[in-house]
Amino acid sequence: MPSNDSFKTRQDLSVGRKKYAYYSLPAAEEAGLTGISRLPRSMKVLLENLLRNEDGxxxxxxxxxxxxxWIDNKGSVEHEIAFRPARVLMQDFTGVPAVVDLAAMRDAMSALGSDPSKINPLNPVDLVIDHSVMVDHFGTPGAFTQNVEREYERNIERYKFLRWGSTSFNNFRVVPPGTGICHQVNLENLAQTVWTADEGKKTVAYPDTVVGTDSHTTMINGLAVLGWGVGGIEAEAAMLGQPIPMLIPEVIGFKLTGKLPEGATATDLVLTVTQMLRKKGVVGKFVEFFGDAIAGMTIEDQATVANMAPEYGATCGFFPVSAATIAYLTATGRDKARVALVEAYAKAQGLWIDETSEDPVFTDVLELNMADVVPSLAGPKRPQDKVELTTAAPAFETALGEVFNRAADAPRVAVEGENFGIGDGDVVIAAITSCTNTSNPSVLIAAGLVARKAHKLGLKVKPWVKTSLAPGSQVVTDYLTAAGLQADLDALGFNLVGYGCTTCIGNSGPLDPAISKAINDNGxxxxSVLSGNRNFEGRVNPDVQANYLASPPLVVAYALAGSMRIDISKDPIGQDKKGKDVFLKDIWPTSKEIADIQKKSVTPAMFAKRYADVFKGDKHWQGIKVEGGQTYAWDDTSTYVQNPPYFEGMTMEPAPVADIVEARVLAIFGDSITTDHISPAGSIKKSSPAGAYLTDHGVEALDFNSYGARRGNHEVMMRGTFANIRIRNKITPEIEGGMTKHFPSQDTMSIYDAAMRYQAEGRPLVVFAGKEYGTGSSRDWAAKGTRLLGVRAVIAESYERIHRSNLIGMGVVPLQFKQEGWTRLGLTGEEIVTIRGLSDANVGKLRPRQDLWVELFRPSDGKMARFPVRCRIDNATEMDYFKAGGVMPYVLRNLAGGPEAIAAE
Structure with missing residues (x-):
């Protein structure tokens, strides 16, 4: 870790019998960086990162x-820094394409006449296979085994590829399927709070920092590990030793006081925090929690709050190191010497928080008395739309008319072959799903106690409800079983279905065909009610329009009630064995009941046992034969993994950037278009372009699997880009789904088919959009698919941070309206678009955040219009990536000794 160390901060830290080198923040302050002791602790982590990596x-x-x-300007002055995370975390949906790209880069390196073994992660990478299990089977003791077997049947090609990657690449580890979700495995085992690296005879200690290919990487901030989600494109750059360019952030302090009242959960807390911060507006900012309440919070509660940073819009939601951090590291079986180092290092660096700590300086401060938190849900379409439990039923009635355009008195309909009917508002999916909540024993135990009390009274889940329990780690099963609560959950149909991300990512599996038919035939x-963090339309299940986030015990309660139209805060949710009404208060556990069971049932031995050999895997994983050497033996017949075309015809010298001349408009979108709308996600419809491709390649519809599982095949993914069933293109406003018009023919067709026709005509493409374009998960395919469809520029009113960066990483230029958006232009889609100023041949050369002009020509009336935009390539590093054709060609040429490497020297 070479450092110029201008402020002479490198010192020794003795912990027990071991001595570590570290870069001292107090020493930096003494040497001239005045006032840094008052920085937010998250900013101190950034500063240490720069001190350690100072190279001039x-x-x-x-x-x-x-x-x-920052102490004086509080982040108001724009200044770019280069952040180098200690490690990279991946899940398989976003990780597979990253490893595909690494394999393709090895092939390209060979084609350039260089050594393919140069392509290796330079930073430690952990990939957790957790996003591929689907809830095909549920409500039976054999559901878990059946789902695992089906998972391997569907994904064996991908898993063979990942097994090859784990043996071929250095610095790359794979956590096999069935272990847990990446965030919980990270929290319980991988993260160390303070990281170490050997440097000669010295061991250097520094804060554990991480970027991940899942936006909910932010969960680890609950353990005082600064981390956030990036696109797979940025992650690949970080893996290959490239710094992540970022502006010095504003930091919003969030003061927590008091304690949660009886009946409220950590889920209710995070939904409240999410609503408050969304209202405040924290996109692109850090949030750091402080206040008296921190001392009384568990790390699991902190992780729950940190997890939903993408939902409240922040880059991260950081909790400092505290006594709770030390207790959690100890309880989860971390090495004793590491735990001692964490405490000593945090105290030496001013990263520790306790009741004597002075509050840091913040850009701004919000405050919440946790005593004011009440049981809540969020929905029906966005995680920030909190509704209190007492108003949930009337709020749904309002949404039924205003959001879904349904009459309040629409009749219930019969379900074919069943003795029951269903109607609007019926809960057809009740899922205790991983990520936000299943790392938190308090809410899982609460769900088990609700199930126990309900089962004892004779309550049953309504027959139209699909129930599932998908914990984030195997430890959850251990403590639920030890407490006897798993049997109670099983009795209500909440049997284990898998360890991984299921319902929240769209892997909820199909509904019963008769129920699905009744829903779709009658509109x-x-x-759904789920304990996850994402409830965007079209995400959870194609048959389900309204989705609500809730705590695990409320998920069980709504499964019993069976409908969002029942006010479960006061109305009965069922009848006991004697026909007597049962209310929520009759089955809701007390805080003491939860705490007593948690204290008795959650033990360090469980963590030690489960994580003793975390990379080994089950018999299925161990039985996969590894094939291939330094380069991958691509199988042309595979419908899961294909060699992407990013490096075809690549030369050592990048082609000069050209202006965009006479482009066609592929799509025009409104506000809040998420990466769920843009990127392929969820199930693949047989009638879709991706479905047609798979059918042509001999894949039966039953075996289509999900888009996420096929992210290693660009042919599938580009066909699914902009193909979300709920997306609306203003060019074809009367049609829901990924449709557009081709001009000048005015033929209506899928966006993919139109893009291919334009490509055959040699036409570049542009996309128009409104505010907050690209919010949601950090999906690289939202940018990769955009580029492969031939889109050279996106013109939007504003962007989500990660997606803007990903577009640049794929060589697509993001432009931002300087005045009003596209609505004032009266766009129809027939326009021909020219954007000048991008070309390297221009006298002025393109600069970061430069203003450009867009020309619109309307063939129908011959009129021309011009409007100004700002180029949202925000810094010099992003400009280098863009001019190289994207981050991967940039890094590849760099490693091969191309012109970028020469320029850098």
Missing amino acids: VSVTEADLRAVAA LVAT
Whole structure:
């Protein structure tokens, strides 16, 4: 870790009998970085990162002074820094394409006449296979085994590829399927709070930092590990040693006081925090939690709050190191020497928080008395739309008319072959799903106690409800079983279905065909209640329009009630064995009941046992034969993994950037188009372009699997880009789904088919959009698919941070309206678009955040219009990536000794 160390901060830290080298923040303050002891602790982590990596090129003394100046400007002055995370975390949906790209880069390296073994992660990478299990089977003791077997049947091609990657690449580990979700495995085992690396005879200690290919990587901030989600494209750059360019952030302090009242859960807390921060507006900012309440919070509660940073819009939601951090590291079986180092290091660096700590300086501060938190849900379409439990039923009635355009008195309909009917608002999916909540024993135990009390009274889940329990780690099963609660959950149909991300990602599996038919034939607004963090339309299940986030015990309660139209805060949710009404208060556990069971049933031995050999895998994983050497033996017949075309015809010298001349408009979108709308996700319809491709390649519809599982095949993914069933293109406003018009023919067709026709005509493409374009998960395919369809520019009113960066990483230029958006232009889609100023041949050369002009020509009336935009390539590093054709060609040429490497020298 070479450092110029301008402020002479490298010192020794003795912990027990071991001595570590570290870069001292107090020493930096004494040497001239005045006031940094008052920085938010998350900013101190960034500053240490720069001190340790100061090289005079990517990190300079001026950068260090700019961070110190934060005390005065509080992040209002734009200054770019180069952040180098300690490690990279991946899940398989986003990880597979990243490994595909690495394999393709090895092939390209060979084609350039260089050594393919140069392509290896330079930073440690952990990939957790957790997003591929689907809830095909549920409500039976054999559901888990059946789903695992089906998972391997569907994904064996991908898993063979990942097994090859785990043996071929250095610095790359794979956590096999059936272990848990990446965030919980990270929290319980991988993260260390303080990281170490050997440097000669010295061991250097520094804060554990991470970027991940899942936006909910932010969960680890609950363990005082600064981390956030990036696109797979940025992650690949970080893996290959490239720094992540970022502006010094504003930091919003969130003061927590008091304690949660009886009946409220950590889920209710995070939904409240999410609503408050969304209202405040924290996109692109850090949020750091502080206040008296921190001392009384568990790490599991902190992780729950940190998890939903993408939902409240922040880059991260950071909790400092505290006594709770030390207790959690100890309880989860971390090495004793590491735990001792964490405490000593945090105290030496001013990263520790306790009741004597002075509050840092923040850009702004919000405050919440946790005593004011009440049981809540969020929905029916967005995680920030919190509704209190007492108003959930009337709020749904309002949404039924205003959001879904359904009459309040629409009749219930019969379900073919069953002795029951269903209607609007019926809960057809009740899922205790991993990620936000299943790392938190308090809410899982609460769900088990609700199930126990309900089962004892003779309550049953309504027959139209699909129930599932998908914990984030095997430890959850251990403590639920030890407490006897798994048997009670099983009795209500909440049997284990898998360890991984299921319902929240769209892997909820199919509904019963008769129920699905009743919903679709009658246009019913069916609902889901899930303990996840994402409830965007079209995500959870194609048959379900209204989706509500809720705590695990409320998920069980709504499964019993069976409908969002029942006010479960006061109305009965069922009848006991004697026909007597049972109310929520009759089955809701007390805080003491939960705490008593947690204390007795959750033990360090469980964590030690489960994580003793975490990379080994089950018999299925161990039985996969590894094939291939330094380069991958691509199978042309595979419908899961294909060699992507990103490097076809690539030369050492990048082609000069050209202006966009006479482009066609592929799509025009409104506000809040998420990466769920853009990127292929969920199930693949047989009638879709992706479905047609798979059918042509001999795949039966039953074996289509999900888009997520096929992210390693660009042919599938580009066909699914902009193909979400709920997306609306203003060119074809009367049609829901990924449709557009081809001009000048005015033929209506899928966006993919139109893009291919334009490509055959040699036409570049542009996309128009409104505010907050690209919010949601950090999906690289939202950018990769955009580029492969031939889109050269997106013109939007504003962007989500990760998606904007990903577009640049794929060589697509993001442009931002300087005035009003596209609505004032009266766009129809027939326009021909020219964007000048991008070309390297221009006298002025393109600069970061440069203003450009867009020309519109309307063939129908011959009129021309011009409007200004700002180029949202925000810094010099992003400009280098863009001019190289994207981050992967940039890094590849760099490693091969191309012109970028020469320029850098």
